[in-house]
Amino acid sequence: MNIQMVDLKTQYQKLQGEIDAAVIEVIRSGAFINGPAVRSFQANMEAYLGAKQVIPCANGTDALQIALMAAGLKPGDEVILPAFTYVATAEVIALLGLKPVMADVDPHTFNITPEIVAQSITPRTKAIVPVNLFGQSCDLEPIMALAEKHGLWVIEDNAQAIGADYTFADGHTQKTGTIGHIGCTSFYPSKNLGAFGDGGALYTNDEKLGQKLQMIANHGQVKRYYHDMIGVNSRLDSIQAAILDIKLKHLDQYAEARQQAAAYYDAAFAEVAELATPARDPKSTHVFHQYTLKVAGGKRDALQAHLQEQGIPNMIYYPVPLHHQEAYKGAMANPDVQLPVTEALCGEVISLPMHTELDEAALSHITKAVKSFFGA
Numbered sequence: 001m002n003i004q005m006v007d008l009k010t011q012y013q014k015l016q017g018e019i020d021a022a023v024i025e026v027i028r029s030g031a032f033i034n035g036p037a038v039r040s041f042q043a044n045m046e047a048y049l050g051a052k053q054v055i056p057c058a059n060g061t062d063a064l065q066i067a068l069m070a071a072g073l074k075p076g077d078e079v080i081l082p083a084f085t086y087v088a089t090a091e092v093i094a095l096l097g098l099k100p101v102m103a104d105v106d107p108h109t110f111n112i113t114p115e116i117v118a119q120s121i122t123p124r125t126k127a128i129v130p131v132n133l134f135g136q137s138c139d140l141e142p143i144m145a146l147a148e149k150h151g152l153w154v155i156e157d158n159a160q161a162i163g164a165d166y167t168f169a170d171g172h173t174q175k176t177g178t179i180g181h182i183g184c185t186s187f188y189p190s191k192n193l194g195a196f197g198d199g200g201a202l203y204t205n206d207e208k209l210g211q212k213l214q215m216i217a218n219h220g221q222v223k224r225y226y227h228d229m230i231g232v233n234s235r236l237d238s239i240q241a242a243i244l245d246i247k248l249k250h251l252d253q254y255a256e257a258r259q260q261a262a263a264y265y266d267a268a269f270a271e272v273a274e275l276a277t278p279a280r281d282p283k284s285t286h287v288f289h290q291y292t293l294k295v296a297g298g299k300r301d302a303l304q305a306h307l308q309e310q311g312i313p314n315m316i317y318y319p320v321p322l323h324h325q326e327a328y329k330g331a332m333a334n335p336d337v338q339l340p341v342t343e344a345l346c347g348e349v350i351s352l353p354m355h356t357e358l359d360e361a362a363l364s365h366i367t368k369a370v371k372s373f374f375g376a
């Protein structure tokens, strides 16, 4: 049985006619950059997210960089982020001469918490970058309250959680990425809303801030050849926008397919004492960018070897915590910090195949292979 970590081919085949036609239309129009397809996708994303402004850009890493540039931080300013995340989150902070403050995460949700953020704030703190990891929201309402109290920016790294809903204390819900001052997302092909190449976007509910983000993404220009700020060149091209516009219509149904696969995994592993299935934060829906297990008793690497032998794809997100990465030792505000939860998770987690095309036969095959390792 041919099982893949992510199956983009079958997903494409189901929309092939519509996607092929949209791509050909862009090619025939010649409007490759900032064409009508980009504006259409932008408007549809704004409606889907309930965000005042969506600014498309070239990739998720650029989105984070543009957000930090718009915040107007100065070299040496501290930015709090979880050490249990993809490197891009820390990379842009360090590149701008800011000081990453690596923080620990909750052992169950894998996300940074308001308590951890509160403990990480110093007089030099200027921003927080919560990462909505693996498809689930951080507890953003109290994080926003802390930010307001201390005058800090909140820039959500929503690359893995597009479409997830966060519930506030008063019962209303909002899409992740629209709760912080700026949300950043990635359309990398394997992300929940994936392009056929690179892509990314920023979102905000503050129109003035949105104009600034748009300006920075476009060489800092207010009008053509008039540059008020130093910016970057970061664009989503029209072909990617046309593809994303089609896939956006299916995003909620894609999330449901992922949730169904997760429910199957949960049920299959419920009886395996050594496995902890992913915790659901009651304040967030989970869109399962990844389905990540924790393996007890130091057996993670042996389980991985077993799955490799059985031809079951799997990944370790993430094998090395960011505060232990060679490149970041010199850049961090807290180079000697110990983050026991993050450090333990890097040795315990394993992610199983998760995508929109997992059928019962594949799920049965995967879960049997996992359970056979535990003699279950």
Ligand SMILES: *Cc1c(COP(=O)(O)O)cnc(C)c1O
Binding pocket: 059, 060, 061, 062, 085, 086, 088, 089, 131, 157, 159, 160, 185, 186, 187, 188, 198, 199, 200
């Ligand atoms: C994928 C990802 C990014 C970067 O997105 P790119 O489009 O690959 O630049 C940033 N942060 C997180 C958490 C991601 O998963």
